[in-house]
Amino acid sequence: METERKILKDCPISCFADEISTSLDRQIAVLHDLGISHIELRSTDNVNVADYSMDYAKEVRRKLADAGIRVSAIGSPIGKIGIEDDFNEHLKKLQHVETLADLFETKYIRMFSFYMPENSDPSAYRDPVFFRMEQMVNEAAHSGITLLHENEKGIYGDNAPRCLELMKQFYGDAFRCTFDFANFVQCRQDTLAAYEMLKPYITYVHIKDAKTADGTxxxxxxxxxxxxxxxxALDQTGYNGFLSLEPHLANFAGLGSLEKDAAVRVENDTEKAFCVAYRALEKILTGK
Structure with missing residues (x-):
């Protein structure tokens, strides 16, 4: 980002580079062209980060290190299962992801608070959600890891009040808040109200936007x-955490597995869409 920023000058830019290409080599090339030096690692070469073998993870680490790219967070799918699904195996997956976080030298793992059954009242599942969350937070604390809860659509913590419940219960070194603008919009949650509720807990920010009318x-x-x-407003609080670009503007590989009922994206050129998203963030930060 060559132009001088007006806000958030000390916040490093990160991104979900799998929205550029499935190929790790191509991801690295585009990040180099844009001057982005961090990645929120979600998938490379069609392999989800939670499914990395240690040998493959070491190869990814080598390529990123050779390119001067660091990992801001593991963009894991932890907690992105149904509340009634098997949890024991999922907890083992968290332990594996923690090992990967150590390998990639990041303390952050992105996570979720479980999908609710369709057309259910989330409040009816508060106890099982909190039981599972407590186990995950304790596991993270034992490993010296920070779980970053993202307000994903359809999970328990998809709106601001329920995110706040989670923060009041679990906030600490092992559990913090990722603020995602578009996901709140798609849940019909006013983002300004959400920010006011959650601002003491925000440690990480996902950069994407959406239209209220249709969720685009x-x-x-x-x-x-x-x-x-x-x-x-974050700039005025002295926020200096990551701004992680998650464009969702194109039909990138794996979109369907990341979002329930993923909307069709107009743009099919994933590299072009990523660059459009980056320039939009640059415009905000530089005031141009």
């Missing part, structure tokens, strides 16, 4: 997420 994801600052206002 759009470049940051062009939707209803109040991205500019909230980033400016």
């Amino acid at each position: 994801v759009v470049p940051a600052g062009t939707g209803d997420g109040n991205v500019n206002r909230i980033l400016t």
